[in-house]
Amino acid sequence: MANMTPNKCPMPVQDPDVRNKNFEEVALGYTFEMAQGEAERCLNCKNSPCVSGCPVGVRIPEFIALIKQGDIEGAYAKIKETNALPAVCGRVCPQESQCESKCVRGIKGEPVGIGRLERFAADYCFGKGEAPAKAAPNGKKVAVVGAGPAGLTCAGSLAKLGYSVTVFEASHVAGGVLVYGIPQFRLPKEIVKAEIDALEAAGVEIKLNAVVGRAVTIDELLGGEYDAVFVGTGAGLPKFMGIEGEALNGVYSANEYLTRINLMKAYKEEYDTPIKRGGGSVAVVGGGNVAMDAARCAVRMGSEHVYIIYRRSEAEMPARVEEVHHAKEEGVEFKLLTNPVRVLDDGNGCVSGIECVEMELGEPDESGRRSPVEKKGSNFVIPVSAVIMALGTTPNPLIRSTTEGLETNRRGCIIVNEETMESSKPNVYAGGDAVTGAATVILAMGAGKKAAAAIHAKLTATL
Numbered sequence: 001m002a003n004m005t006p007n008k009c010p011m012p013v014q015d016p017d018v019r020n021k022n023f024e025e026v027a028l029g030y031t032f033e034m035a036q037g038e039a040e041r042c043l044n045c046k047n048s049p050c051v052s053g054c055p056v057g058v059r060i061p062e063f064i065a066l067i068k069q070g071d072i073e074g075a076y077a078k079i080k081e082t083n084a085l086p087a088v089c090g091r092v093c094p095q096e097s098q099c100e101s102k103c104v105r106g107i108k109g110e111p112v113g114i115g116r117l118e119r120f121a122a123d124y125c126f127g128k129g130e131a132p133a134k135a136a137p138n139g140k141k142v143a144v145v146g147a148g149p150a151g152l153t154c155a156g157s158l159a160k161l162g163y164s165v166t167v168f169e170a171s172h173v174a175g176g177v178l179v180y181g182i183p184q185f186r187l188p189k190e191i192v193k194a195e196i197d198a199l200e201a202a203g204v205e206i207k208l209n210a211v212v213g214r215a216v217t218i219d220e221l222l223g224g225e226y227d228a229v230f231v232g233t234g235a236g237l238p239k240f241m242g243i244e245g246e247a248l249n250g251v252y253s254a255n256e257y258l259t260r261i262n263l264m265k266a267y268k269e270e271y272d273t274p275i276k277r278g279g280g281s282v283a284v285v286g287g288g289n290v291a292m293d294a295a296r297c298a299v300r301m302g303s304e305h306v307y308i309i310y311r312r313s314e315a316e317m318p319a320r321v322e323e324v325h326h327a328k329e330e331g332v333e334f335k336l337l338t339n340p341v342r343v344l345d346d347g348n349g350c351v352s353g354i355e356c357v358e359m360e361l362g363e364p365d366e367s368g369r370r371s372p373v374e375k376k377g378s379n380f381v382i383p384v385s386a387v388i389m390a391l392g393t394t395p396n397p398l399i400r401s402t403t404e405g406l407e408t409n410r411r412g413c414i415i416v417n418e419e420t421m422e423s424s425k426p427n428v429y430a431g432g433d434a435v436t437g438a439a440t441v442i443l444a445m446g447a448g449k450k451a452a453a454a455i456h457a458k459l460t461a462t463l
Helices: 033-038 062-068 070-080 086-092 106-110 115-122 149-160 187-202 218-223 253-264 291-301 321-329 440-458
Strands: 140-144 164-168 205-209 229-233 252-254 279-283 305-309 333-336 336-345 351-364 370-374 380-382 386-389 427-432
Touching: 033 062, 062 115, 062 205, 070 086, 070 115, 086 115, 086 187, 086 427, 086 440, 140 149, 149 164, 149 187, 149 229, 149 440, 187 205, 218 229, 229 336, 229 440, 252 253, 253 386, 279 291, 291 305, 291 321, 291 386, 305 336, 351 386, 427 440
Parallel strands: 140 164, 140 229, 164 205, 229 427, 252 386, 279 305, 279 386, 305 333
Antiparallel strands: 336 351, 351 370, 351 380
8 A cells, every 4th residue: 555645754864053064974874764754655657657757767666666565685786777877866866856856746746756765776876786797798999988877877877788988087086066066965976986896896997187179089989999979078167257357366167176176185184185164254156956965065165155146036046946945945045137247357357246236127038037137227236256157068179179079069069960979970979967967967867877778779780
């Protein structure tokens, strides 16, 4: 008999006044009893609408049924059949707009906590079980450029099919945005490392400090030992507003700020990473998940006041509702319908404040969101000693500038066939933020999986 409670089992979390001073994970995860109770809410619908909302096609009712039965290892194995990074997805996927948005239980209450159950199964089985058996080699080799969510998913999918896969990663550590962009308190790096270790155990080779476009080009990879190349290099080039004062000391891109904290461990006292610490106030410009991550990091780094400056209202904010809620609980102040026009100089080349104007919402723009319009003469100044620009990112031009015949659009994103993810250059595939611009981890993973299937279909025709 299904549990007909209308609401999800609440997720245990650290107290806001405790967690805003540490980088430990905020959400603590379900207990066994909580997970079984939440699993009982699943109606096991025959047509499984939730699966249609999952970019990697996790067999959701099947893994939840196994949790109901107490077979957590079986549930985890079921998830792993289609998802190479379940502990990651259970934490950072926007389930509310994907699988859970299709859940029938959401019609008269809250949907089943699918993401929370996925995380539970992955955490319960963390470090347990034997290494996966390596697939029998099929004699074909594929190069993957970038060890982020898209690249890792593509590599894992191909390794399962017997391909010899080499991932070329420019950084000194694999994971892409999972390690440099998402803070420890949302996604512990030990979790990411364990997921990557599992891929390596399955036969994926990862070469670090390997900058494709410099050390080797895609043309050289294709002309050498590789039968196909997948490009999953993400979108790591930050955008700025182009306003006065953006070159002052104390102005960061969110990418730089989060990289210093997450990858260069600035949040740990034993690391001597240059960054704005303690005292003063910080303004974060933007309204997405990256802005929330940067603001919540700034709180933990000891800033007295942390402001989110966003030119629309909260209803238009693209960040997850949960992230906005957590930011507010932790003391982040929201300056909505506000837009910066100038960063102020203290006279010594450092930030002393940010001048803003008030905005009001006009007609919807091409994205359907109402366009913000400036209120003339509404200028005011917020005193701050640091400004973090979280305005989105675009792909680095290195790949497109060093690869013959690779077509990109006006934003520098690689143009692909949406069915196969193949680019204009034969046997070169791409997916994730390198194609879409900045988007979600799970959409990048879905693209990597789709590309792997297309690569397999093409190369098996020549086996």
